[in-house]
Amino acid sequence: MADILRVAVIGAGRMGADHIQRLHTRIHGAEVAAVVDIDVERAQAAVADIPGARAFATPAEAYESGDVNAVLIATPGFLHEAALLEALALDIPILCEKPLTPDAESAWRIVEAEVATGRKRVQVGFMRRFDAEYAQLGSMISSRELGELLMLHCRHRNPDTPPGFTNEMLINDSVVHEFDVIRYLTGEEITSVQVRLGKASSKAPGGQHDPQHVLIETESGVLADVEIFVNAQFGYEVSTQAAFEDGIVDIGGDGGAYLRRGGRWGGVVTPSFIERFGTAYDVEVQAWIDAALRGEIGGPTAWDGYATAACCEAGVEAQKSGEKVAVELREKPELYS
């Protein structure tokens, strides 16, 4: 394999544009080689500030350019099947936004096509599996440290929905994440689904019945209820409470993951400055670089360094005397004002 992925991103809409930025600015080991969109002007706009990236109207043209060795599919779901089959034929790595395809029959055709190639090439975009709190819950389930998992209570709440969001999309676009996460967490297939509509919010757009109550069962009998509520006004929430034989775990709440067991509730204390400030270091260095490339600085100045040094000197003296020690500063040069 090449030592870098030259990725064709198919679809330059909301998710596509987001992935293009991600690949271009935050991800290591890959570059945006091509952006494909039937609206070729949208594709051109997307590559405008990415050196070495080109715009195409069809995937075939991108592949024919000879500069592509991987593909990220971010078109609407009904276009996935064709794009997947085309990429599978080329035997290149594929990241396909969820859903794989819009129905089980077409999804099965992808499975068959991939099985025919003899290797796994398609990764599906269920990104919750990469969220730290879901991962934490997953490892608590598989380790059985709290005994067997018995029940799950899931909340999926959006402040509101874009125009055209239908009842079917509540299942196919939103609950689909719960389907995947429940399968991922339990390591089991889902065996049945029940949906109850109940009382509807007056805030839901015409034709949409919101919220809905979904009750899901897995092979070993784990029951998972889902409140899917996509016009919940107050904000965004994706959370899960897991009831185990020996304790209760909550993830996705406003205060981070926490556990109840043996008469105590609580969570994990930040263990070191790396967990607390790791992101701040990244932001700091990036701010410095971005400013330096413009000939400026992007954070604390030498004056700040001097002033704190004067504080430290006073602090060490105060440490010895136990008294209040004044901090004396020279006049601030104009450069820093």
Add this chain to the structure above:
Amino acid sequence: MADILRVAVIGAGRMGADHIQRLHTRIHGAEVAAVVDIDVERAQAAVADIPGARAFATPAEAYESGDVNAVLIATPGFLHEAALLEALALDIPILCEKPLTPDAESAWRIVEAEVATGRKRVQVGFMRRFDAEYAQLGSMISSRELGELLMLHCRHRNPDTPPGFTNEMLINDSVVHEFDVIRYLTGEEITSVQVRLGKASSKAPGGQHDPQHVLIETESGVLADVEIFVNAQFGYEVSTQAAFEDGIVDIGGDGGAYLRRGGRWGGVVTPSFIERFGTAYDVEVQAWIDAALRGEIGGPTAWDGYATAACCEAGVEAQKSGEKVAVELREKPELYS
């Protein structure tokens, strides 16, 4: 200016190694061009897997290579002055780990040298200014939305200290961050410092008096007390509580920032999936790329896509009937087991 920073990292110890990894894998717009360490084997080890980066024993050699246009200084503090003056003479962007230098007099020499160049070139590594919660508190102070800031209560707790950590280092390496943050938050200089030793923990190493109580005052009279406690055992904590005329704000706690005002306490609800799952998307795409470069996939498979499609079909049917609907799956191909 060049369109990319070719950075010389000076010092390949703990912080230096951390910055090298950061520049190499997570940061956009810069590359590690050189690593400088008096222990040249350590420098060589640091560049081993970075194509295009070279190891040197002195900064001068790195600059002479002609491949460097920026410098990040991560040596112990007593070596900063010489490295800063050398870099200022070259008129290149400098990111200098805190402290700027170990005392006010040498720090002032840096200020004078930079002022002589006529432009700001030195950024100091006070990374708390880039932490989201400090930034949030800072904007609440400057907006005066809760009236005037009156008092600050700071906690700086480490589980334990490395060997050789002295009483002076409590001030110079730890409280120095509070000095910077208090100046940053209030926009004022510090006018006095008091340190009281109090009762010491038996967990502190010989010669160290820990914890200590620091009382700091700013130009407008804001009082800030600091508990500096570097052998606190339970974990890591850097937190601040700010008392305003109209409310109280806490940052750095286990449950994130929160505010008390007008008879209510609370914080900010996650507004959208971007804040909640933005990082998961990054991790997901990186996992796909890393696996793809090895010829594998790094996440959910086409089988997962198919199985969830079958769940969705059952879900939409259940939505219509209100009954429990069984999910039927085909046999799982061996490729996915």
Add this chain to the structure above:
Amino acid sequence: MADILRVAVIGAGRMGADHIQRLHTRIHGAEVAAVVDIDVERAQAAVADIPGARAFATPAEAYESGDVNAVLIATPGFLHEAALLEALALDIPILCEKPLTPDAESAWRIVEAEVATGRKRVQVGFMRRFDAEYAQLGSMISSRELGELLMLHCRHRNPDTPPGFTNEMLINDSVVHEFDVIRYLTGEEITSVQVRLGKASSKAPGGQHDPQHVLIETESGVLADVEIFVNAQFGYEVSTQAAFEDGIVDIGGDGGAYLRRGGRWGGVVTPSFIERFGTAYDVEVQAWIDAALRGEIGGPTAWDGYATAACCEAGVEAQKSGEKVAVELREKPELYS
């Protein structure tokens, strides 16, 4: 009506004994006049330290004593019907522990008997209606300040169950509280119930399937799911999450009630010392009285009063000087050591 209730408590088991203590030590306007238990020795033990209270083997004997004008029924449920009818015939106030009776048919006979008397005499022991957090949630529902209530998620978790606790008792003794609370909160009757058994905990005793998932619907379509889990090991929890059109409210959690609305989460700040320390005042005065009746004191002494007076003097002086002021105390008299 008399100006004091002379109560006959029927049943001196766990709940009965608890109510006897409550009436005797914490409640105003009533006295324990009689304790009735078929095990008359248990009744006698219960009245041993209550002046003026007498033990009886049957309610009839208690009523014939002429000293009773109210009754509290705390026997097992299957004995309630007879006791209720007997008391209704006397036209005295009745507090009946839940359940009213063990089935709908016998409960209906009580309703008919009470209706025949022409006035309401029977209060049922659904004590959650008197819990501050349920009351708070109830008023948020009835005020519609968050719009319409749409869904409820209830958790009812016990650490474990007493011997002989059956599957039916999960419904009749535990979920019965949820039935009452849902009716109370919504002001609507319940129209259907579904129970799903799911995966069982290995910690449940033989013959009991625990946890169970109950899905309840009210007249307007509000859906309420209940996790009833009576061997949950970690502790006790009775909590409810309510999803409204405009926000989410949680009660019964470890951190007290809280609300999410309009992008913020949080709760109510203690408004004054009365809410914070009201109970402490009660405990303080009771401690003083209990000790005084033994010829002792039950809290801070005159020495404590003197020592804090000395601190205050030093404090006022320190307030004026801004310096550290020593607190000087006289020698402590032996009386206080």
Add this chain to the structure above:
Amino acid sequence: MADILRVAVIGAGRMGADHIQRLHTRIHGAEVAAVVDIDVERAQAAVADIPGARAFATPAEAYESGDVNAVLIATPGFLHEAALLEALALDIPILCEKPLTPDAESAWRIVEAEVATGRKRVQVGFMRRFDAEYAQLGSMISSRELGELLMLHCRHRNPDTPPGFTNEMLINDSVVHEFDVIRYLTGEEITSVQVRLGKASSKAPGGQHDPQHVLIETESGVLADVEIFVNAQFGYEVSTQAAFEDGIVDIGGDGGAYLRRGGRWGGVVTPSFIERFGTAYDVEVQAWIDAALRGEIGGPTAWDGYATAACCEAGVEAQKSGEKVAVELREKPELYS
């Protein structure tokens, strides 16, 4: 000693009136025998609805009535000394609101007078010692389960102050509680006090400097800082954070006490229904009694008992079938509407 305290309450102002209500309605083992107030009409109003209680203008008259065997002093502090000496001469139990007296010299005279009687008779009204969270913190300190206590951080915040609240009263009326609590928690006397004024809130009334920063030291060197802020607008807070050798404990926060130790944060799960609903039972029974004395009922009716019985029957049937079971109710009798 008598088997009941017949208490004279001296002072019928705010605190006095509160104690009169407490003794009359919530406390066991004592009755209000007399209320003394120089404003005898205020005393008469206070006893109006208390059978057997009489009003007097002076303590001497109350004692001469022969009906008093204990005294609760709730006058302003400057009147305490005379009242205390008079009561000590009678050798009766005394509960004296804080402060004992307004200064150390007069407090010492009380100590001497009590020592002369040879027994402890005076209890001082520092009610925080009876608060459950302070008691919890106290037992964590004395057990040394987290090692030695090292530092305390106290917050004492009121929304605002009554007219005439002076700078001295910040110390004598508010910080005095911290003085007592610090002595109580540590079991040590206070050795010094420092007060720093800092930046003042514009919300403080003229002549008052608010907030203030108090730094207190005990015999073993424990340092306690206090933010005393009596015009804090947002609400009421009395909280303490304790730093131990092996962990950090917070009390008085909005979410109840919690502990950080060994890499985890959290608190204690409610262990049983008694802790969760004990107060609700008291309120329930009191509501029943108060209503019964008016010939009414004060809670759930027989109809509620019947309706929940019907739900339970449906529930047990649903438990067996796994299906949704309708709940059928008879028509509601008019008595319950």
